[in-house]
Amino acid sequence: MHNALIAKYNVPGPRYTSYPTVPFWNTAAFDHTVWQDRLTTAFAMDNYADGISLYIHLPYCESLCTFCACHKHITRNHAVEKPYIDALLAEWALYCDWLPERPRLAELHFGGGTPSFFSPQELQRLLTGLFELADPVEASSSGGPDFGWEGHPNNTTAAHLQTLFDGGCRRVSFGVQDYDPVVQRAIHRVQPFENVRRVTEEARAIGYTSISHDLVFGLPFQRPDSIRQTVAQTLTLRPDRIAFYSYAHVPWIGNSSGAFGQRGFQDADLPTGEAKRELYEIGRELLLAAGYVEIGMDHFALPHDSLHVALQNGTLHRNFMGYTTTRTDMLIGLGVSAISDIGTAFMQNDKDLRRYQERVLAGQFPINRGHLLTDEDSQVRQQILDIMCRFGTVWATNELSVGERTQLLMQLSEFRADGLIDFDETHLWVTPEGRPFLRNICMVFDRHLARSQRTERLFSQTV
Structure with missing residues (x-):
């Protein structure tokens, strides 16, 4: 990749798991009653036709990984499990009591934090409570319910895997990040390859059909040879999916755990700009050579995996859970x-x-x-979703002001001059060279970002 393009487009920008992005929500205009009315409308339209999605946030971790900006709580006190599961089930009951009919779950995901922090017994109690009040959608020729969860290789047991499999989960994602011991110590995430191998093989033996490994590039002390080694070890296990994320360095974001108190690195230890992008290109080339297909941004899948199938048939979706194969108009988050x-x-x-x-x-x-x-939010949201999932969108400028239309065309023309996109009066296409800059291309359509006068740091670098 041309170094001048990296330098030019390496700016702070959203990852666009939603639009508008959270910093630009109009919270002052948010009305609880209107939200509940809209929720009822969405449920009535979606539940019978497609089912709904459910995300369960399980926030506890036993130790702090200092690369992580997720909302989490660090503790080794497992007495917290029961009251938290009680609260999740109470929140679910509130929704189910209020909704007009029994929910049908098309998508269910347990994220964290660390879901495998919880005992198999508490996870079983959670599953039982969820399905006392809801049903999975029926399997069909286009697929069945899509249930998955995230596990830590160091504490995921065969009992965890079996319990969640019996509850309908066929996807599991394991956080690997990097196998280099120097990098692991710096980010306070020490886990041997043997642990990852064990849980991967156990999941496969139990019957999971989509096993994913999360890798991160741009971590402190990462080098080209260490990325090659990490990817090479990953390929020996041949997970069905690989998420190859860019490390989001956002030290200004705090959380209840004192996020960077145990950080084993300085900002100067981080590869940035051209060096960081080189790490991604090395990993990407190795994955493509091994038969993986690039999916959207930072994701790869083997051709048999449902994520690749969704890309091929045009049903790939993106929401707060990242890329998904299931699109519903309603995602309820619990926790x-x-x-x-x-x-x-x-x-x-x-x-x-x-x-x-x-x-x-x-x-x-x-x-x-x-x-x-x-209405404008909904239109722009669809454009950004199309770019993220299908590398192109339909666009129109008739609803923009003269100044906004001029600015949009000027920015698009610059991207075209750099060989990253092509467009005409109604359509935009992202070129293969433009795919590493999806976030930047989406930013052109982001009306909230364009109109913002905010100067504080909000987002990580796009490269």
């Missing part, structure tokens, strides 16, 4: 800080753990903030 997306509105739960639990156990929806999408 502290979880986000719900009902197509026309977003809502985030209370981010304070104790307050979240108190509110749901008192019979209250734990609403923290939200955003009601405008």
Whole structure:
């Protein structure tokens, strides 16, 4: 890749798991009653036709990984498991009591934190409670329900894998990050290759049909040879999917765990710009040579995997869970800080753990903030989704002001001059050379970002 393009486009930008992105939600205009009315409408349209999606946030981790910017709570006290599962089930009951009919789950995902922090017994209790009030959608020729979860290789047991498999999960994702011991110590995430091999083979033996490994490039002390070694070790296990994420360096984002208190590196230890992008290109070339197909941004899959099938048939989707194979108009998020997306509105739960639990156990929806999408939001959201999932979009400028239209055309023309896109009066296409810059291309359409006067740091670098 041309180094001048990397330097030019390496700017802060969103990852676009939603639009508008959370920093630009109009929380002052958010109305709880309108949100609930819109939720009911989305449920009535989606539940019978396609089912709904459910995300469960399980926030606990036993130790702090200092590369991680997720909402998490660090503890070795496993007595916290029961009251948190109680709160999740109480929140689910609030929704199910209020919704007009029994939910049908097309997609279910357990994320974290570390879901495998919880014992198999508590996870079984959670699954039982969820399905006392809901049913999975029926399997069909186009596929069945898509249930998955995230496990830590160091504490995931065969009992974890079996319990969640018996609950319907056929996908599991293991956080690997990097196998270099120097990098592992720096990010406080020490896990031997043997642990990853064990859980991968156990999951495969149990019957999981999609096993994913998460790798991260741009971590401290990473070098070309260490990336080659990490990818080579990964390929010996041949996971069905690989997420090859860019490390998002956002040290200004705090959390309840004191995120960077144990950080074993300085900013100067991070590969940036051209050096960081070289790490990705090395990994990408090795994965493509091994038969993986590049999916959207930072994702790879073997041709048999449902993620690749969704790319081929045009049903690939992206939401707060990242790339998914299931598109529903309604995603309910349960748990502290979880986000719900009902197509026309977003809502985030209370981010304070104790307050979240108190509110749901008192019979209250734990609403923290939200955003009601405008017509313009919905139009731009679809454009960004198309670019992220299908490398192109339909676009029109008739609803823009003269100044906005001029600015848009000027920016698009610059991307075209750099060989990253092509476009005409109604369509835009991302070229193969432009795929590493998907975030930058989406930013051109982001009206909230264009109009923003905010100067504080909001996003990680796009490269």
